[in-house]
Amino acid sequence: MQHYLDRICAEHVDVSDGKLADYIPELASVDPNGFALSLSSADGFIYESGDAGLEFTIQSISKPLTYALALDQIGADAVDAKIGVEPSGEAFNEISVDRTTKMPKNPMINAGAIAAVSLIPAATPDKRFALIQDFYSTFAGRRLELDEQVYASEKASGSRNRAIGYMLQSFGVLDDDPNEVLDVYFRQCSLRVTSTDLAKIGATLARGGVNPQTGRRVADAAVVKRTLSVMVTCGMYDDAGDWVSAVGMPAKSGVGGGIVAVLPGELGIGVYSPLLDGKGNSVRGVRVCRSLSEQLGLHFLTVARHSRATLRAVYEPRAGICVYEAHGDLMFSGAEHVVRAADRQRERYEVAILDVSRVDDIDDAARELLSAMGSTLRGEGKAFYLVDPDGIVIRSEPELEVIRFHTVDDAVEEAQVWLDQNRRVSLD
Ligand code: DON
Numbered sequence: 001m002q003h004y005l006d007r008i009c010a011e012h013v014d015v016s017d018g019k020l021a022d023y024i025p026e027l028a029s030v031d032p033n034g035f036a037l038s039l040s041s042a043d044g045f046i047y048e049s050g051d052a053g054l055e056f057t058i059q060s061i062s063k064p065l066t067y068a069l070a071l072d073q074i075g076a077d078a079v080d081a082k083i084g085v086e087p088s089g090e091a092f093n094e095i096s097v098d099r100t101t102k103m104p105k106n107p108m109i110n111a112g113a114i115a116a117v118s119l120i121p122a123a124t125p126d127k128r129f130a131l132i133q134d135f136y137s138t139f140a141g142r143r144l145e146l147d148e149q150v151y152a153s154e155k156a157s158g159s160r161n162r163a164i165g166y167m168l169q170s171f172g173v174l175d176d177d178p179n180e181v182l183d184v185y186f187r188q189c190s191l192r193v194t195s196t197d198l199a200k201i202g203a204t205l206a207r208g209g210v211n212p213q214t215g216r217r218v219a220d221a222a223v224v225k226r227t228l229s230v231m232v233t234c235g236m237y238d239d240a241g242d243w244v245s246a247v248g249m250p251a252k253s254g255v256g257g258g259i260v261a262v263l264p265g266e267l268g269i270g271v272y273s274p275l276l277d278g279k280g281n282s283v284r285g286v287r288v289c290r291s292l293s294e295q296l297g298l299h300f301l302t303v304a305r306h307s308r309a310t311l312r313a314v315y316e317p318r319a320g321i322c323v324y325e326a327h328g329d330l331m332f333s334g335a336e337h338v339v340r341a342a343d344r345q346r347e348r349y350e351v352a353i354l355d356v357s358r359v360d361d362i363d364d365a366a367r368e369l370l371s372a373m374g375s376t377l378r379g380e381g382k383a384f385y386l387v388d389p390d391g392i393v394i395r396s397e398p399e400l401e402v403i404r405f406h407t408v409d410d411a412v413e414e415a416q417v418w419l420d421q422n423r424r425v426s427l428d
Contacts, residue, residue, distance in 0.1 A: 001039075001336055003372065005049040008291050009037050018275030018283035021255040023160075026153030027274075030056065034257070036195035036272040037288055040203035041333065042265060044212030045340060048196055055192040056272055057150045059254030060092060060108070060280070062136065062188040063116070064227050064235070065201070067107040069135045070119040071223040079119060082173050083112045085226075087233045087240055092280050095163050102171045108234040108252065111164050117188065118174050118181045125180045129187050136188075138218040139204045140197040141211050150256075151190035158186060189254075195270035198260040202268020205250075228262060239279050239286075247289045248299030259285040263298050266333040296332040296365040310334035311341055312358070321415045322349035323408060327358035335366035339373045350422070351415035352377055355387040355408055362392050374402045383418050385411045 013035065022028040036050040070079050084098055088105035098105050104112035122128035137144045165178030174181060193201075204211045205228060209219035219227075231250035236243040243251065249269075251261040257274030259282055269292065273284035293299055311334075313325040322345065326338055342352050354370065356362070370393055374384040388394055389406045405411040 001047050001339070001369070002049070004296070004369075005037055005039060005047050008288060008295070009035065009049045011291065012284050012288050015273075015284040015287060016275065018277055020274055021276055021280070024150065024154050024157055024255070026150045027057070027255060030257070030274050032275055034272060034274055035284065036270075038194070038196040038199035038270045040196075040199040040212065040268045041336060041340075042203060042206050042212060042267060043337075044200075044203065046196060046199065050195075051272070052196050053194055054272065055147075055194055056258060056274065057147050057189060057254070057256040058136070058144075058191045058193045058258065059189045059256040060110075060113070061193070061198065061201075061252045061254040061256075061258050061260050062132075062191065063108050063113040064205075064231050064252050065136050065139060066113065066116045066120065066132055066188060067230065068219050068223050068227045069132060070116045071226055072219055073121055073131075074119055076222075076226060079116070082119060083107050083115050085230055085233070089238050092237050093160050093164070095160070095167055097167070097171055097173070103173055104168070106230060106234040108230060109237065110161055111168060114161065114165055114181060114185050115168055115173050117185045118176050120184075125184050129184045132184065132188050133191065135218070136191060136201075138214075138216060139201040139211065140193065141200050141213045142197070144191045144193060144197065146187060147190045147192045151187055154186040154190060155183065158182060161185065193258065193270075195258070195272040198258055198270025198272075199268045200270075202260045202262045202270060204268070205262045206264055206266055206268050208264075228264060231262070236281055237279055239277075239281055243286070247286075247293045248301055249289070249293065250300075251289070253281040253285065255280050257282045257285065259289060261289050263300060263333070267298070297363040298332065310359075311338050314341065314345070316348070317408070317412050318416060318419075320350040320419050321353065321412060322351070323353045323355055323412075325355040325358070328360060330356065330359045330362040330366045332363065332365035332369070335362075335369040339369050342373060343376075346377075346380070346382075349382070350419055351383040351385065353385045353387060353408065353411045353415060355411075356393055357387055357389050357408075359392060367393055371402060381422075383415065383422075385415060387411050 020028045036052045039047045168174040208221040209224040228250040235252040249261040253259045259271045261269040271285040310326045312327045377384040
């Protein structure tokens with residue numbers, strides 16, 4: 001997996017299209033070459049590539065989280081009375097409301113996000129911000145801190161957002177003082193995260209509101225379902241249709257250069273690269289997500305199968321031999337789960353046997369991970385056999401250099417021969 005991520009980063013290292021967000025002056029001072037990719041499995045295992053420790057401001061990636069907090073605190077009906085769920089097809093900072101309802105079209109554009117802030121019940125702006133900061137931090141599994149410079153810069157240059165705030169007040173969407181609501185909105189956008197925080201936030205959404213690392217339920221499953229739905233239709237603004245067709249994951253971008261993408265039930269992805277396209281999305285971030293989705297088969301409309309229910313049994317028929325029995329459909333994240341289980345238990349065996357005789361379907365990403373597992377084990381002086389009677393993993397044998405058997409018994413016999421020979425060699 002690590003090789004996979006490093007390879008995808010290497011493929012995009014030269015992408016330098018786009019420009020830094022400069023309408024918030026402080027954002028124009030970041031290193032344009034910063035680049036990081038992190039991935040969290042649904043059980044909280046983290047992979048990182050590039051500048052994964054580098055902090056940047058969360059910006060609009062805050063919007064789905066504040067929306068989730070509003071849903072959690074006051075319920076969907078009260079939120080729906082103020083913010084719609086329709087894609088706007090407009091820029092993120094459009095000064096507009098829905099023509100008929102006179103409400104913001106959705107919570108992912110600034111108008112809807114500012115309205116969502118005003119729905120968090122709190123006696124003062126500081127208390128409201130504290131609730132927001134605590135909520136985001138539980139998703140990331142660590143305390144997220146405010147970037148004072150970016151906050152000051154946003155506050156000093158936020159005329160457009162102020163225009164949106166006053167417009168919302170005039171339509172009766174904002175009950176509170178627009179300046180106080182905006183102050184909290186500027187602060188939420190200025191919280192600092194890393195690509196790994198985004199992957200963890202994504203994985204918490206992927207797990208329906210349970211942070212896989214801390215084990216804490218931080219939001220209701222129904223709240224997360226609604227939040228992910230709006231991310232699918234509105235998360236990438238006027239690029240949403242293209243994104244869903246090409247990448248196929250609920251996602252949210254921010255002008256700080258981050259993107260979070262979620263494969264429900266499977267993965268959270270965080271990417272950082274601050275050069276943006278005209279829609280405010282990270283150019284390289286979007287391309288990396290496209291590649292990840294294509295190469296790992298992550299599009300949510302093709303992975304609606306039992307890709308996690310793959311490792312049915314692990315057993316040791318003889319000392320030094322471990323059999324991993326997979327079943328169902330073996331897609332990328334299911335294969336990652338199998339490979340990681342075998343990797344974790346590498347002290348237990350000299351020969352690993354992967355039994356795919358009950359696997360119905362497999363994709364190229366899973367095939368590649370399994371063959372990489374074979375070469376890694378061989379590189380460590382171990383043996384790796386495959387029980388694949390129908391040839392679903394191995395279509396042509398020289399292709400993957402894996403020894404293939406028709407039954408587990410045959411593979412175990414051969415493993416025993418290998419063990420006897422290699423033990424003798426090590427005794428000699
Ligand atoms: O309201 C703004 O302009 C920023 N604080 C956030 C905008 C943003 O991140 C748009 N996303 N791509």
